[in-house]
Amino acid sequence: MMRLSVTESGIFTRRISMEAAAPSLYGRGMTQPVPTTGLPFMKMHGLGNDFVVVDERRTGPAVDADRARALGDRHRGVGFDQLAVIRDDAEADLELLFWNADGSMAGACGNATRCVAAWEMARRGADSLTLRTERGLLRAEARAGGLVAVNMGAPLLDWRDVPLAREVDTLHLPIEGDPVATGMGNPHCTFFVEDAETVDLPAFGRAHEHDPLFPERTNVQVAHLVGPDHLRMRVWERGVGVTLASGSSSCAVAVAATRRGLAGQAVRIDLDGGRIDVDWRDDGVWMTGAVAHVFDGVWHG
The missing domain is CATH 3.10.310.10 (Diaminopimelate Epimerase; Chain A, domain 1)
Known part of the structure; x- marks a missing residue:
């Protein structure tokens, strides 16, 4: 296993100050005190799949559907594919909730999970941790070369679990193109x-x-x-x-x-x-x- 640090190549590539009035936030992964106004966030991506990350362990409840849509607007907001919210969890190192750009919730987001895991492992000086999502408890690990792995759980293959509207063969759906x-x-x-x-x-x-x-x-x-x-x-x-x-x-x-x-x-x-x-x-x-x-x-x- 490779121990992550905030300077390791491939994990934190660059930081850009978005708020000149609060320079203490930048380059520190939101480890400084929460600003008196505004919502601190991180922008991350996994292979161009981009995310806004809000750490509600520090801010308290901060995200709802309206705020997710506003933040997700690429012209008037920050822009993202998904928004990840970090919360405390009694059994895992942290819990993650996910929002789509249209304000709907997602049950899983593998790349965001890897991004948050990389940041949290670097912050803790650890090379593995557990995260809770709707999928249950997931394990993330640091790998050589600045890569991050996450176990996304067992695939759901029964039609009820996908879920589908009726009983069909999930390996050959009755849709043109045989998906x-x-x-x-x-x-x-x-x-x-x-x-x-x-x-x-x-x-x-x-x-x-x-x-x-x-x-x-x-x-x-x-x-x-x-x-x-x-x-x-x-x-x-x-x-x-x-x-x-x-x-x-x-x-x-x-x-x-x-x-x-x-x-x-x-x-x-x-x-x-x-x-x-x-x-x-x-x-x-x-x-x-x-x-x-x-x-x-x-x-x-």
Whole structure:
């Protein structure tokens, strides 16, 4: 295991001061006193899948649907794919809640989980920790080269658990294109295509996010096989749209490829934002990749 520090390459790449009136916040990962006005936050990303992170252990209750939408506005707010809220937990090192940019809640966000885990491990001087999400207790670990791994839990393969609206074979959904359904805290619908690059993803994702078979909407992935245990994937996230990467979607695609016999249980996935490695083991689906802490700021909206 590699012990993380705030200066390790690949974990905290740069910081940009957003609030000149509160310079003590920046470059310190929100370790200084909470400002008297405004909401302190961190901006992070995993392979371009970007997040705002609010530590409610310090601020108290701070995020609701309206504030999530305001912060998520890329023109009038900060902008993010998901917002992660950190809370205390009696059994884990911390608890995470997730919001989408449209103000809806997400059950899981693998890349945000890895980003927060990297920051918290560096803050504690630790190389592993446990986090609670809707998926239950998850383990995160520091890996060589500044990478971070998280166990996203066992995939949900029964139609009730995804969830779907009625009983169907989750390996072959009755939808044109023969997609696979997988639950990874969020519902996922994976299409294996000849060339993911040629798919009109905004139109395709928008059309399938609201398929009546998915009562809670769904993330939509298109993927093709590049080589042995190597996939190219693009993703549309419910409540967000096209994103450069998605952790839970990457896990779902890897599981779907394994179930279809297209790949083994350890899979490399190339996303628009970079590479992630997924390994479906007996104890759950592990996801490993790079993370970055971009800047700290204070929201006055």
